[in-house]
């Protein structure tokens with residue numbers, strides 16, 4: 001290969017890898033486009049949780065083996081439940097006081113319990129996959 005070809009290949013790879021890192025919300029969490037794909041998938045599922053003075057509902061069930069789009073909504077949320085972590089996914093975000101974020105969650109094994117917790121560890125929700 002000519003040096004110019006090698007240079008453009010290397011540059012292209014660096015740009016592609018950089019874009020992936022830039023777009024990735026965190027380790028273990030697929031890109032945001034996965035949420036749309038999950039919602040469009042007839043087998044896909046979603047769960048809605050409200051974050052305000054804790055998380056409602058605190059316990060939900062989801063199907064195992066199917067990707068999940070988790071929608072978290074804040075509505076004038078000024079307490080610490082707006083600062084949310086899902087440790088098993090390496091996901092953490094400080095949510096706007098009002099709005100909705102969608103977290104793509106890859107298919108989980110039956111028996112898995114995924115826990116979301118506020119930054120102070122006082123309030124939490126769990127999703128049980130069965």
Ligand SMILES: [Cu+2]
Nearest residue numbers: 080118120122
């Ligand atoms: Cu808290």
